[in-house]
Amino acid sequence: xxxxxxxxxxxxxxxxxxxxxxxxxxxxxxxxxATVQVAMTEAATRFITPTTxxxxxxxxxxxxxxxAREPNAMPHINLGREADAVVLxxxxxxxxxxxxxxxxxxxxxxxxxxxxRERVPLLVAPAMNREMWSHPATQRNLAQVQADGAxxxxxxxxxxxxxxxxxxRMLEPxxxxxxxxxxxxxxxxxxxxxLVTAGPTFEALDPIRGITNHSSGKMGFAIARAARExxxxxxxxxxxxxxxxxxxxxxxxxxxxxxxxxAAVAWAQAATVFIATAAVADWRPAARxxxxxKKDGSGRPPALDFVENPDILLTVAQGERAxxxxxxCVGFAAESENLVEHARAKRERKGIPLLVGNIGPxxxxxxxxxxxxxxxxxxxxxxxxxxxVLARELVAEIATRLPAASLP
Ligand code: C5P
Numbered sequence: 001x002x003x004x005x006x007x008x009x010x011x012x013x014x015x016x017x018x019x020x021x022x023x024x025x026x027x028x029x030x031x032x033x034a035t036v037q038v039a040m041t042e043a044a045t046r047f048i049t050p051t052t053x054x055x056x057x058x059x060x061x062x063x064x065x066x067x068a069r070e071p072n073a074m075p076h077i078n079l080g081r082e083a084d085a086v087v088l089x090x091x092x093x094x095x096x097x098x099x100x101x102x103x104x105x106x107x108x109x110x111x112x113x114x115x116x117r118e119r120v121p122l123l124v125a126p127a128m129n130r131e132m133w134s135h136p137a138t139q140r141n142l143a144q145v146q147a148d149g150a151x152x153x154x155x156x157x158x159x160x161x162x163x164x165x166x167x168x169r170m171l172e173p174x175x176x177x178x179x180x181x182x183x184x185x186x187x188x189x190x191x192x193x194x195l196v197t198a199g200p201t202f203e204a205l206d207p208i209r210g211i212t213n214h215s216s217g218k219m220g221f222a223i224a225r226a227a228r229e230x231x232x233x234x235x236x237x238x239x240x241x242x243x244x245x246x247x248x249x250x251x252x253x254x255x256x257x258x259x260x261x262x263a264a265v266a267w268a269q270a271a272t273v274f275i276a277t278a279a280v281a282d283w284r285p286a287a288r289x290x291x292x293x294k295k296d297g298s299g300r301p302p303a304l305d306f307v308e309n310p311d312i313l314l315t316v317a318q319g320e321r322a323x324x325x326x327x328x329c330v331g332f333a334a335e336s337e338n339l340v341e342h343a344r345a346k347r348e349r350k351g352i353p354l355l356v357g358n359i360g361p362x363x364x365x366x367x368x369x370x371x372x373x374x375x376x377x378x379x380x381x382x383x384x385x386x387x388x389v390l391a392r393e394l395v396a397e398i399a400t401r402l403p404a405a406s407l408p
Pocket of ligand 1: 197257276277278279280281282309310311312313314330331332333334346
């Protein structure tokens with residue numbers, strides 16, 4: 001996906017062993033359609049060569065304010081003027097200290113100070129030893145840099161190159177990439193709290209087996225990511241799936257429909273939008289055996305009794321209506337035929353403003369989907385596209401339907 005098509009990123013590297021990760025970040029940015037101009041401090045060139053970054057970005061790297069390639073001899077002005085964002089990765093403790101003080105005795109710090117702040121954001125990915133990270137001076141400098149308008153992308157936790165373990169390692173390239181992509185998405189859900197259910201549920205028969213379905217959770221996870229990108233606080237209640245948690249999303253893992261109901265009802269209290277994408281099992285075994293159900297030698301399978309599961313979306317939507325709340329509820333319908341009729345009927349039965357239909361067997365486990373939006377005004381199709389693209393379109397549609405009073 002060309003998530004960064006048309007974007008020009010200045011990628012600034014400062015001295016730190018995490019420089020090796022910036023090679024991969026550069027590659028991800030270029031693959032997503034961005035043009036990348038790399039600028040490095042002298043210390044960064046001790047950790048990774050400009051040649052590597054030149055090869056990955058397809059552009060000569062700048063390392064000095066005295067670089068004679070710019071006709072006006074002002075690389076520190078020119079590079080910043082062309083950028084849609086300046087990304088500092090890794091940002092060393094020393095470089096952050098220099099930013100905090102406005103010092104600019106070499107190209108990259110000059111460039112950061114000289115960039116047009118209202119138009120060119122500065123995204124900072126710190127990388128340092130845990131003691132350096134937790135030092136009051138570093139935290140003071142970080143607070144100052146943020147107060148001056150920089151966007152802090154955070155740090156990771158774990159084993160560090162020095163052999164110690166703690167906070168301060170640079171985020172992984174894929175995490176930084178996700179944050180940079182998110183930065184450029186319109187903040188149409190800023191101030192909203194979006195609750196999403198996703199994936200299947202698993203209804204245990206015994207400690208070994210149970211009933212479930214083919215839902216991969218991909219659409220729900222894409223919606224959670226898109227809502228977060230759009231500026232919402234997001235809580236994702238997920239059934240058993242193997243999807244990575246989108247950045248910045250609060251994930252609550254559940255197994256059964258009853259667990260999912262409890263989590264959804266609890267988190268719906270604070271939510272302003274509820275998007276139910278989960279493929280909840282309609283029935284669960286009436287009784288769960290404490291031990292594995294064994295063959296008894298008779299050749300007859302065991303008689304299994306089922307009871308209906310609660311309808312999570314219906315329960316939340318009804319509860320909300322009963323207390324006169326403003327939670328905007330969105331349902332999904334995975335059908336195998338007659339999508340429009342089923343989706344219309346389902347929207348009315350659940351008493352919700354928006355129902356999103358899709359053909360289940362065509363989408364389960366896939367990276368692409370097409371959606372049908374059914375509301376009081378009629379039906380609209382979002383044609384086949386990657387699930388994340390559709391999720392962003394859906395988020396934009398939801399934003400236009402929210403009552404004006406709930407928007408920030
Ligand atoms: O009635 P049906 O299962 O087809 O409705 C699908 C919609 O209702 C989806 O949004 C799904 O997440 C939600 N649902 C639910 N709890 C159930 C069944 C469905 O939240 N027990």
